[in-house]
Amino acid sequence: MSDVSSWKRLAVEYAEAAKRAPGLRARFEAADFDPAALASLEDLTRLPVLKKETLVALQRANPPFGGFLAADPLSLARIYVSPGPIFEPSLADGGAHNLDMLFRAAGTGPGDIVLNTWSYHLVPAGLLFDAAARAVGATVVPGGVGNSELQAQVLAELGATAIVASTAFFITLADAVIARYGREAWRVRTAFLGGEMGDWAARRRHIEAAYGVTTWAAYATADLGLVAYEDGRGEGYAVHPDCIVQICDPATGLPMAPGTTGEVVVTTRSANWPMIRFGTGDSAFALEAGPDGSVTRLSMLQGRVGAAVKVREIFVYPRVVEELVIATPGVAAAQATARRREGREVIDLGLVLEQGADAAAVKASALETFKTLARVRADAAAIIASLPENAPLLLNEKDG
Incomplete structure (x- = not known):
């Protein structure tokens, strides 16, 4: 996002959002930050990072959204509750938070049956993956968490071709299907797996070889929606075009040199729920950067930098x-x-x-x-x- 017109548009939207969201306005005023003067990534970086733990405290002090909701409350379709707890608004037009980009990259679409094993309760994962699969024309089985024996039976009898799961639950289900129904009943070819720290790539290669699937992953959070996703075009994750990603020093909030591990700091272009310079608490490094210095391709997550x-x-x-x-x-x-x-x-x-x-x-x-x-x-x-x-x-x- 290096062109001048994009920054001008963002400046106008953030200035308007501050009029409607007292928490955002207070944050700008405390930092002596004028959103209307925003013209570059350097300007944006003058705003201190908003830590996830701080958002929890602000919401406790001013429930439910800490004064950061700039949209009409009547426009909310859902309110998600993530551990903390953190309340996250979902607008009526929020859809899949663009997670469908991951499914499109994987080639999933009409004719695919997707078993979605993420929770549909309180947290957004289940519904967001459901919406993403539907957006590409796939058929969804809303499995949710648990019930491994029943979900293994569903996989076998429906002939599901794709699955959304954690790596551990994927292996549990795959082994159950093969043991109970035979290898020929295992028809899953695409697995959208929850990311892990450490030797994540090696574990995925083992899964692909053992179960005959291709594995895909994305980096998304409840607060931000989709931040980055695998696009099949290179290592790591391609950053979503609606996100401005920086790798920053966890202590100072200042950008770090390319290739150096630091905190993933994200700014979204949504003026309704303006998460600006939001510190995710996750650590990673930039694989590629744009002309303005913002990250365009992100490494796998390296760990956590906060207390969580x-x-x-x-x-x-x-x-x-x-x-x-x-x-x-x-x-x-x-x-x-x-x-x-x-x-x-x-x-x-x-x-x-x-x-x-x-x-x-x-x-x-x-x-x-x-x-x-x-x-x-x-x-x-x-x-x-x-x-x-x-x-x-x-x-x-x-x-x-």
Whole structure:
């Protein structure tokens, strides 16, 4: 987005949005930032990065959207609730957030039957992938999460040709179909998989060889929609044309040298939900940049730079553990630890009991409460004697 007319248009839209969104206006005023004077990426970079954790706090202080919604509330089609919690508005014309670009790149379209195993409840993933598949003319089976035996039967009996899933759930379903119905019942040829940190490319190559599929991935968040996607034309992700992506120093918010890993900072051109210089908390590096310095091709994600930990595609925040202690009778203190076990991302709870508390009842209650608060299931809960003073609420050992 290096042409002058595009920046002028964005300047007008952001200035108008600030009139309708008091939270956005306050952010501009605090930074002495005049949106109407916006004329280049350098101008935009003068605005401090808005961290995801800050957005959570702003929404808590001024619910539900922290004063950042510039659209008419009557125009909202849905309100998504992501862990944090963060409320994300979806406009009536929001559609698939352009995720259909990923399906088109993969060649998915009319005649394909797509099993979508992402959640359709509260979080946007299920509905967004559903809309994307429908936008390219494919038929969708809204599977949602869980029910692996039934979903394996669906794959076999419907002859589904594509699947949207996490890598772990994809392998579970594929193995179930082949074991129960035979290799000939496995007709999936395209797999849209949830991205992972680490040796993600090697794992995908193994999946492709073992199950006879091509794998595709995108980088999208609930706050921003589609940021970047695989287009089959090179390494990493092509940045969506409606996003301005920068790689910035997590501490200063200033752009980093090409090829250097830093925080992915995204600006969307939507004036209705203006996420401007939004710090995703994800780290990556630029593979290609445009004339103005903005990223045009993004590397695979390298990890997290903030306090949140990503577990099975869900961000878990330290606040969840804090609220778990408050909400669970018999728990005096708690700590959650994300780790890898047998090649799978898991999260375990360590619970310190109050005197006289029933251990079995507390563990069962804590597991259920954690699932409600975090929107992801904890894999185990253990009773521990104590925790050090000021011990972190959330540990990440899976990337170490």
